[in-house]
Every structure is written in C-alpha cells, then in structure tokens.
Amino acid sequence: MSLPLPSAHAVRDLRAAIAAWRADGLTIGFVPTMGALHAGHIALVDQALARCDRVVASVFVNPAQFAPGEDFDAYPRTLDADAAKLAGAGCHLLYAPSAREMYPDGFATTISLSGPAEGLESAARPHFFSGVATVVAKLLNQVRPDAAVFGEKDYQQYLVIRRLAADLDLPVAIEAGPTVREADGLALSSRNVYLSPEDRRRAARLNVILADFARALAAGRLADEAEADALEAARASFDGVDYMTARCADTLAPLGPGAVDRPARVLGAVRLGSTRLIDNRAVSPAG
Ligand code: AMP
Numbered sequence: 001m002s003l004p005l006p007s008a009h010a011v012r013d014l015r016a017a018i019a020a021w022r023a024d025g026l027t028i029g030f031v032p033t034m035g036a037l038h039a040g041h042i043a044l045v046d047q048a049l050a051r052c053d054r055v056v057a058s059v060f061v062n063p064a065q066f067a068p069g070e071d072f073d074a075y076p077r078t079l080d081a082d083a084a085k086l087a088g089a090g091c092h093l094l095y096a097p098s099a100r101e102m103y104p105d106g107f108a109t110t111i112s113l114s115g116p117a118e119g120l121e122s123a124a125r126p127h128f129f130s131g132v133a134t135v136v137a138k139l140l141n142q143v144r145p146d147a148a149v150f151g152e153k154d155y156q157q158y159l160v161i162r163r164l165a166a167d168l169d170l171p172v173a174i175e176a177g178p179t180v181r182e183a184d185g186l187a188l189s190s191r192n193v194y195l196s197p198e199d200r201r202r203a204a205r206l207n208v209i210l211a212d213f214a215r216a217l218a219a220g221r222l223a224d225e226a227e228a229d230a231l232e233a234a235r236a237s238f239d240g241v242d243y244m245t246a247r248c249a250d251t252l253a254p255l256g257p258g259a260v261d262r263p264a265r266v267l268g269a270v271r272l273g274s275t276r277l278i279d280n281r282a283v284s285p286a287g
Contacts, residue, residue: 003079003080003083003087003094004083004084004087005083005086005087005091005092005093005094006092006093006094007083007093007094007095007096008093008094008095008096008097009095009096009097009098009101010097010101011097011101011142014056014093014095014097014142014143015142017093018056018143018144021053021054026052026053026054027051027052027053027054027146027147028052028053028054028055028056028143028144028145028146029048029049029051029052029054029055029056029145029146029147029148029149030048030055030056030057030058030139030140030143030145030147030148030149030172031044031045031048031055031056031057031058031091031148031149032057032058032060032135032136032139032148032150033057033058033059033060033082034059034060034061034062034075034190035059035060035061035076035077035078035079035082035096035190036075036076036077036078036082036190036193037059037078037081037082037085037086037190038180038188038189038190039180039188040151040153040177040179040180040187040188040189041057041085041151042085042086042089043177043178043180044149044150044151044177045057045086045089045090045091045149046089047149047175047177048147048148048149048175049089049090049091051147051175052145052146052147054092054093055090055091055092055093056091056092056093056094056095056143056145057086057091057093057094057095058094058095058096058097058139058143059079059082059094059095059096060095060096060097060102060135060139061075061077062102062131062132062135063099063103063131064103064110064127064130064131064134064135065127065128065129065131065132065135066131067125067126067127067128070125071191071194074194075190076190076193079096082094095139095142095143102135102138109134110130110131110134111130111133111134111137111164112130113129113130113133113160113163113164115160115163115251116156116159116160116163116251116252117129117130117133117156117160117163118252119252120156120243120245120247120252120267120269121156121157121269121278123242123243124242124269124276129156129157129160132157132160132161133160133161133164136161136164137164137168137170140165140170140172141170144171144172145172146172146173147172147173147174147175148161148172148173148174148175149175149176149177150174150175150176150177151176151177151179152176152177152178152179152280153179153180153187153188153189153278153279153280154278155265155267155280156252156267158174158176159250159251159252161174162174179279179280181207182204184204184207185204185207185208185211186200186203186204186206186207187206187207187277187279189277191275191276191277194274194275195272195275196273199272199273199275202237202238202272203272203277205233205234205237205238206234206237206238206268206270206277206279207279207281209230209233209234209237209244209268210230210266210267210268210279210280210281211281212229212230212233213226213227213229213230213244213246213266213268213281214266214281214282214283216229217246217259217260217264217266217283218260218283218284220259221259222257222258222259223246223255223256223257223258223259223260224257226246227244227245227246230244230266230268231244234268234270237270238270238271238272239270239271239272239273240270240271241268241269241270241271242269242270242271242276243267243268243269244266244267244268244269244270245266245267245268246260246264246265246266246267246283247264247265247266247267248262248263248264248265249262249263249264249265249282249283250263252265260283263282263283263284264282264283265280265281265282265283266280266281266283267279267280268280
C-alpha cells in the first residue's frame, strides 16, 4: 500500500524519522487519533503545525479502550482517505501501528486513574480511560513530542491526559483544540456515520441543550435548577441520557446547587438508538 505522505507502522521506523528531525533541531507536535478523520481532527493538526516544525498524526483503533459488545469491529477504518487528508493539511508523518506492534505478546501493564477520570464517561464505560491513558502514554513515549493536541470535544479525556502527563512527569505540553461543529451545531465525530438521517437531525439537539444550559448558568441561574431543565430537555429529545451535568472546568468536581462562581463546563452524553453522542460547552460565570 502506498500512502500520499511518509508513514511508519513500527516503533523502530517512527523513532528513526523522529531522530532525524531532532538531529536537525526541529520541534515535534503530535495528534493521536483513531482515524476516520474529519475536519475536527485536521484542525488539531493545524494547531500542532502552528506551534511545531514537524507534526506526526497517529491512526490507531485502540482495542484496549473498547469493552466487549462496543463498536471496535464496526469502527470506521479509512486509512487511505485519512492519509490523503493528513497530506493535504501539511502533516509530516502518519504513524499507523498494528495492534501487535502496540500490544506484543506478554503485554501486561495498564494505567489506573482517579481524579478527572472518575464518573461521567467512566460510569457507562468503566475501562475506557485506563485503555485511553495506557495507549496515549505509550504513544507519547514513542513519539516524544514537544506538544500533543487533544480535542475539547472529549473534554474529560483531555483533562485525564493533562493529569496523566503531569503525574507521570511526561515532558510534553498538552494542548486543547476547540470543537469543530457541523452547520447545525452537531460536533463532528467519526461515529456520526452510524446515525440514520432521522437520528442525524435529532442529534443536533444535544448542542442546543448544552448551549442553553451553559447560557443559563452564565446568567446566574441556580445550578441545580438549570441542570434539571437540561436533563428534562435531553430526556424528551433522545432515547437515553447517560449524564447531563455541570462540573468544575479544571477538575470535573461537582458544583454546588447555587449560582456558578468559577469556570465550569456543562457535559452531556445521550443515546440515539445504539449510537452514543457526547458533547460539552464552556461556562463563563457572569462577572
Ligand atoms: P478520535 O479519533 O475520535 O479518538 O479523536 C482523536 C482526537 O480528535 C481527540 O483528541 C478528539 O477529542 C479530537 N476530536 C474528535 N472530534 C473532534 C471535533 N469535532 N473537534 C475537535 N477535535 C475533535
């Protein structure tokens, strides 16, 4: 298979490419993904390019973050198209390791997390963040970038990775990139392809509900009342609601029931048929 940009499939080849750049004194940015790339991923590549001389993007559908019965087998895999998009964006290297390269026989280490990893996504997907953290720690050690960019779309994941890098003294700046949305406000996601046309229309409600929720809190509404309204709206719009809540923006700790007096984030996870959507919005308290 020939891809339209340099690519590495083994750690050894990745390290050789990176060593050559380091020998020239170049800085390196990194964008980890699971592929099926869309404009949200490419915006993260743009952000890394703005800050670093060379950018590596990885495409790896990480089996360790899927539970049995989740969509690991069905997850869209579009490596040729991904490579074309990365080449078009000016990305310098695609790293697409096999599962065997990442998890060779005898692999026996998993990162265990608390703090921002607790609750929210973990309630529905208890093994998700340890799978994410383990693969991201490996990828960061393999690439050893100066900066790595993660999407605010997965806000809890971004905080988990930021915590991981700080706690394990990883010498990398963890940056967040803003969420890229469709014209109707739906956050771009590789999983949106699962939605039927009817569900795709309903999906746009998630951003509307979160934006209303964030606006109410910013205007000084009591957090427990605003949350009850958002929850009711989400229950009326979707087939299921895993959570719809406001949290402290830095730690994801619960807020009190009163008006919000510090930076906060509203976060929601809902189900449309068998598809699960997540999204979030910043809340800036009135001054
Ligand atoms: P994924 O391939 O879905 O695991 O995502 C790879 C990276 O892209 C993660 O840091 C995501 O948060 C980020 N990402 C996914 N969707 C978006 C989006 N709509 N806007 C910005 N970043 C995104």
